[in-house]
Amino acid sequence: xxxxxxxxxxxxxxxxxxxxxxxxxxxxxxxxxxxxxxxxxxxxxxxxxxxxxxxxxxxxxxxxxxxxxxxxxxxxxxxxxxxxxxxxxxxxxxxxxxxxxxxxxxxxxxxxxxxxxxxxxxxxxxxxxxxxxxxxxxxxxxxxxxxxxxxxxxxxxxxxxxxxxxxxxxxxxxxxxxxxxxxxxxxxxxxxxxxxxxxxxxxxxxxxxxxxxxxxxxxxxxxxxxxxxxxxxxxxxxxxxxxxxxxxxxxxxxxxxxxxxxxxxxxxxxxxxxxxxxxxxxxxxxxxxxxxxxxxxxxxxxxxxxxxxxxxxxxxxxxxxxxxxxxxxxxxxxxxxxxxxxxxxxxxxxxxxxxxxxxxxxxxxxxxxxxxxxxxxxxxxxxxxxxxxxxxxxxxxxxxxxxxxxxxxxxxxxxxxxxxxxxxxxxx
Amino acid sequence: xxxxxxxxxxxxxxxxxxxxxxxxxxxxxxxxxxxxxxxxxxxxxxxxxxxxxxxxxxxxxxxxxxxxxxxxxxxxxxxxxxxxxxxxxxxxxxxxxxxxxxxxxxxxxxxxxxxxxxxxxxxxxxxxxxxxxxxxxxxxxxxxxxxxxxxxxxxxxxxxxxxxxxxxxxxxxxxxxxxxxxxxxxxxxxxxxxxxxxxxxxxxxxxxxxxxxxxxxxxxxxxxxxxxxxxxxxxxxxxxxxxxxxxxxxxxxxxxxxxxxxxxxxxxxxxxxxxxxxxxxxxxxxxxxxxxxxxxxxxxxxxxxxxxxxxxxxxxxxxxxxxxxxxxxxxxxxxxxxxxx
Numbered sequence: 001x002x003x004x005x006x007x008x009x010x011x012x013x014x015x016x017x018x019x020x021x022x023x024x025x026x027x028x029x030x031x032x033x034x035x036x037x038x039x040x041x042x043x044x045x046x047x048x049x050x051x052x053x054x055x056x057x058x059x060x061x062x063x064x065x066x067x068x069x070x071x072x073x074x075x076x077x078x079x080x081x082x083x084x085x086x087x088x089x090x091x092x093x094x095x096x097x098x099x100x101x102x103x104x105x106x107x108x109x110x111x112x113x114x115x116x117x118x119x120x121x122x123x124x125x126x127x128x129x130x131x132x133x134x135x136x137x138x139x140x141x142x143x144x145x146x147x148x149x150x151x152x153x154x155x156x157x158x159x160x161x162x163x164x165x166x167x168x169x170x171x172x173x174x175x176x177x178x179x180x181x182x183x184x185x186x187x188x189x190x191x192x193x194x195x196x197x198x199x200x201x202x203x204x205x206x207x208x209x210x211x212x213x214x215x216x217x218x219x220x221x222x223x224x225x226x227x228x229x230x231x232x233x234x235x236x237x238x239x240x241x242x243x244x245x246x247x248x249x250x251x252x253x254x255x256x257x258x259x260x261x262x263x264x265x266x267x268x269x270x271x272x273x274x275x276x277x278x279x280x281x282x283x284x285x286x287x288x289x290x291x292x293x294x295x296x297x298x299x300x301x302x303x304x305x306x307x308x309x310x311x312x313x314x315x316x317x318x319x320x321x322x323x324x325x326x327x328x329x330x331x332x333x334x335x336x337x338x339x340x341x342x343x344x345x346x347x348x349x350x351x352x353x354x355x356x357x358x359x360x361x362x363x364x365x366x367x368x369x370x371x372x373x374x375x376x377x378x379x380x381x382x383x384x385x386x387x388x389x390x391x392x393x394x395x396x397x398x399x400x401x402x403x404x405x406x407x408x409x410x411x412x413x414x415x416x417x418x419x420x421x422x423x424x425x426x427x428x
Numbered sequence: 429x430x431x432x433x434x435x436x437x438x439x440x441x442x443x444x445x446x447x448x449x450x451x452x453x454x455x456x457x458x459x460x461x462x463x464x465x466x467x468x469x470x471x472x473x474x475x476x477x478x479x480x481x482x483x484x485x486x487x488x489x490x491x492x493x494x495x496x497x498x499x500x501x502x503x504x505x506x507x508x509x510x511x512x513x514x515x516x517x518x519x520x521x522x523x524x525x526x527x528x529x530x531x532x533x534x535x536x537x538x539x540x541x542x543x544x545x546x547x548x549x550x551x552x553x554x555x556x557x558x559x560x561x562x563x564x565x566x567x568x569x570x571x572x573x574x575x576x577x578x579x580x581x582x583x584x585x586x587x588x589x590x591x592x593x594x595x596x597x598x599x600x601x602x603x604x605x606x607x608x609x610x611x612x613x614x615x616x617x618x619x620x621x622x623x624x625x626x627x628x629x630x631x632x633x634x635x636x637x638x639x640x641x642x643x644x645x646x647x648x649x650x651x652x653x654x655x656x657x658x659x660x661x662x663x664x665x666x667x668x669x670x671x672x673x674x675x676x677x678x679x680x681x682x683x684x685x686x687x688x689x690x691x692x693x694x695x696x697x698x699x700x701x702x703x704x705x706x707x708x709x710x711x712x713x714x715x716x717x718x719x720x721x722x723x724x725x726x727x728x729x730x731x732x733x734x735x736x737x738x739x740x741x742x743x744x745x746x747x748x749x750x751x752x753x754x755x756x757x758x759x760x761x762x763x764x765x766x767x768x769x
Binding site for chain 1: 435467548567569570571573574575577589590591592593627653654655656658659
């Protein structure tokens with residue numbers, strides 16, 4: 001039996017609204033005791049003692065939107081690098097999208113990737129199954145078999161399901177399997193060749209605009225289908241005020257709807273594109289300042305449930321192009337915690353709320369059974385210093401994908417250690 | 429009007445106070461390494477380039493001496509790097525460079541639009557190794573000229589990047605107007621047609637607004653870019669309304685792929701609603717002048733009788749003046765390109 005006792009910690013558990021100096025005991029991978037004050041001597045017996053020296057100790061982050069370049073483009077970032085980069089970012093579980101090559105639309109791929117991940121160590125890997133075969137948005141993939149193999153939900157990657165009949169059936173089937181459906185909310189017909197958010201900046205730069213309405217149009221359609229099917233629906237990387245208002249109304253109505261956003265959408269706006277710097281080419285695109293403010297408000301009031309990194313490994317060559325043809329996406333696992341903490345330092349969120357967005361909420365949405373410091377749950381933990389400052393440098397990333405829209409940005413928050421099942425997967 | 433060898437203060441505009449230039453008698457000294465757009469140029473820079481171009485236009489027309497008219501670009505290599513087909517702009521730059529004594533190389537990079545994007549930086553690196561002094565670049569992607577300028581040692585002139593800017597076109601348009609009308613300030617200028625996809629429109633809006641013209645845009649709502657009114661223009665969807673009392677009617681080319689689709693239903697309807705003919709032109713000011721950056725789609729945005737009207741059409745003059753305007757630009761960047769070598 002392995003026993004690890006964390007002492008002198010600032011215990012932070014959004015599940016219990018706990019923020020107090022305390023201790024935590026992990027035994028054989030599970031949390032067995034946690035509480036305020038100092039651990040009594042019986043807990044110390046035969047335990048490895050880790051003195052947190054006042055650092056924050058919280059549930060490990062659950063990053064519910066990550067693209068893995070492995071399989072298919074391992075030269076950009078293989079699974080080993082990704083899981084260790086996540087670990088260094090305080091993430092104990094990542095949930096990977098099915099848009100790999102080949103597409104993860106088959107139970108055997110869920111099996112084999114999950115197995116590979118256990119051999120690697122680093123963060124835990126969970127997977128979404130592709131909603132449709134080859135992500136083409138037409139024929140349904142074997143959702144049931146993938147669910148049995150461990151798929152935590154279904155997603156069509158960065159392609160929205162445009163066909164309403166296909167969408168209705170996917171929601172109905174997901175409801176039967178009791179798995180959430182993760183939608184990339186974008187009316188592709190409306191955004192067409194869009195290169196950035198439509199507005200004054202796109203006009204000035206001569207870039208083709210993708211209107212913000214493309215996001216809310218899909219959510220509004222899907223809400224009707226959710227009423228028909230009762231499916232659990234999760235709107236991914238929400239970026240616009242209109243979409244947020246739709247989700248707010250759906251929640252008020254009691255529909256089983258959740259949403260996440262990613263740091264670019266609460267940290268940056270479309271003005272960043274002004275230099276044509278392709279690090280700011282993202283999907284969805286950076287929006288207006290008004291949208292950014294709406295995202296922050298929605299994170300604070302609970303309309304948006306979770307924050308994910310939206311990590312996308314991108315080839316430098318795919319970015320060394322004019323803005324239009326350059327590939328969207330940027331690295332995210334290295335900066336997820338510090339960027340989210342900036343909302344705390346700016347006074348928009350309480351620290352416990354920030355941690356809820358990063359661990360408890362995604363864990364609950366996907367039924368992962370973690371994200372809390374309650375005895376009986378897995379001892380997946382992050383130890384961090386919430387105030388230590390540094391400047392974001394892509395070149396210093398543990399991820400092998402080093403494109404970031406946050407290059408040179410000063411942030412506060414440093415991960416000291418990350419644990420999975422009580423064992424360290426990262427130590428600073 | 430001529431500004432030859434004198435500090436020709438342009439009509440209706442404050443005389444440039446900068447000591448960087450001494451009127452049109454000497455090359456313009458720009459505070460920029462590259463000419464990537466009109467946005468970001470000061471009124472002083474713009475007026476200086478126009479004045480200098482005015483002087484070159486006089487020189488070309490005077491027929492007193494054969495070209496080259498200057499040795500400014502002697503020993504300098506100018507590369508015309510065109511990722512999009514062009515005849516008039518490329519030839520215009522080539523002639524302008526030769527009039528200043530420069531050596532010119534033309535490179536036309538063919539291929540699909542995707543391939544063009546992929547090869548831009550490779551091409552830039554390759555060309556950079558050949559130590560050109562000035563790169564004149566045209567590309568189908570907005571921002572391509574800026575991207576190129578970040579990867580080469582040469583001075584870069586944007587000869588059109590996607591839907592973004594075409595600064596030398598705007599400069600030659602302004603010079604054409606100034607030589608014919610005498611001023612730009614206070615003129616009512618209607619820019620008509622495919623605004624959304626036009627780099628000419630954007631550069632002209634920046635430049636003509638900077639010089640105090642009243643700008644109207646006329647186009648179908650499907651070809652109107654978002655939030656364009658933020659650029660200080662008035663928008664019309666009725667051609668006759670939009671050109672009412674206008675001093676200048678500037679027609680834009682409608683891209684053939686937009687003639688029948690979801691932006692405009694047909695060539696016939698477009699000409700009917702937005703094409704310029706003699707009848708509609710009667711709404712404009714009595715001495716209104718017609719401009720078009722070329723190449724024209726006759727019978728789509730303009731009918732031939734109007735386009736070829738020697739009294740009213742400045743279209744051929746624009747081409748002629750283009751060489752002079754580009755001489756002023758090349759000369760202005762020659763200094764910058766020489767300093768760094």
